[in-house]
Amino acid sequence: MLFGSIEAGGTKFVCAVGNENYQIKESTTFPTTQPQATLDQAINFFQQFPDLKAIGIASFGPIEIRKNSNNYGYVTNTPKPGWSNTDFVGYIKKSLNLPIYWTTDVNGSAYGEWFAYQQQQQPLNSLVYYTIGTGIGAGIVNDGKFIGSIGHPELGHVYLKRHPDDRDFSGICPFHGDCLEGLASGPTFKARLGIAGQDVPLSNHVWDIIAYYVAQAAIQTTLAFRPEKIVIGGGVASETFLEKVRLQFKQLLNDYVSVGDLKQYIVMPIVANNGSATIGDFALAQKALTE
């Protein structure tokens, strides 16, 4: 029995096939070009595996997740050229008539982390997963399920208190200027300093500023969901950066609620090699098969 995973990012697609233990048997990565060409590449990959039983798709968004919507399974009003109103699930189903679980990229990662903790005999009821890279998003597993009635969470676009040393920066979000993504995503390093984030040493004060914003985001989801863990992944995340986030989190929250040991609460992903979404997709594919 094999399960499929499509991690559909705005830059690249990662497709994988795994066995019933969610071990990857084969995987392929290709750039996200136009919808039809890109989805055809995914279909071609999966057609090699006649034992494939179901597919989990974790897609960039926004996407339509309401099952009673005519556009269920679509990528909706995305700024990604060519992809607005793409019937992602419908197109895949036409060629691969299999059960499909459809969710957001960050939900896929959140579910993969949630599942990995379960595998490690440390089951969690709830977990928030932030990705901080080109953009910022968050997936949430609450009581073992995803959150969202009229749509999926979009936690990259909340507003925050300004760091006193960052008052002059207007933010880079085309929708909101200085929302979380506008203040703390990877490209804000270049916007502030003229240098890409990977070239800015962690000793640079901008890292403290970014950590201040990420800590506020973590406080928001702490106070909203009271999760057992907040996982921070994406290109900006590192253990050194997370230590800065924990410091700001502690100061800003001021022990108002208890979250236990911060080193165990705000953490890096435990699935190696950015593989959280793939594992999550396998587990969600199995869910689609059995439900």
Added chain:
Amino acid sequence: MLFGSIEAGGTKFVCAVGNENYQIKESTTFPTTQPQATLDQAINFFQQFPDLKAIGIASFGPIEIRKNSNNYGYVTNTPKPGWSNTDFVGYIKKSLNLPIYWTTDVNGSAYGEWFAYQQQQQPLNSLVYYTIGTGIGAGIVNDGKFIGSIGHPELGHVYLKRHPDDRDFSGICPFHGDCLEGLASGPTFKARLGIAGQDVPLSNHVWDIIAYYVAQAAIQTTLAFRPEKIVIGGGVASETFLEKVRLQFKQLLNDYVSVGDLKQYIVMPIVANNGSATIGDFALAQKALTE
């Protein structure tokens, strides 16, 4: 068959008994003094009703909601004098041996509103209820259930973007200074203007500033939960104020996600006379009885 409700506020207790249609048969209100005296008054009230089958309690907090905790049913580290570490549920159960549903004051109100929509043939999957008065809190019904693993939500204490005309105000939250409660709760009128909120005309610009913060809070819960409705109650709420909140919400969210008609999305409570928590408690009492 009768159900009981205790709406336990920091200032007053409202106890009520209702029939199986959740119509109030009798109710009483008394000030919140010391725990034993106050809880005894509640017990004396309920002891008049031998047909009482279960009680819903919506309490000020923070409270312990984890059923596996030794302190389940306690008011925990509250600043309210005398009430820290009060075994609320245990004390009630000793005299009235009935099934009890235990939750926060705002969750009780959220559940009452959620239930009232169901009664009006407009069932909702999810709803956020803010109370904005002496303090700020939010209750959440998601997929018909409450949110929270290691505790209950505490959404009054999130950080926000400052209104440009409010830069000099330091906020009044003893824990956080300028969190939502520190910037937008009722007492901030007095702190800013020297006049109590009820004496400040809605034309005063401070109302726009408060609306700006409440709108950001509503955006946070919109992007976190994607609820079908955000109800705003408490002493600060009015239809005129909510119109200001909607205006700011629209500008700040900038149509990033769709929430439908704002007049139907950000709304006043539909249960009359601040009765949301009582109705919610009756429904939760019935839940405690049947589960």
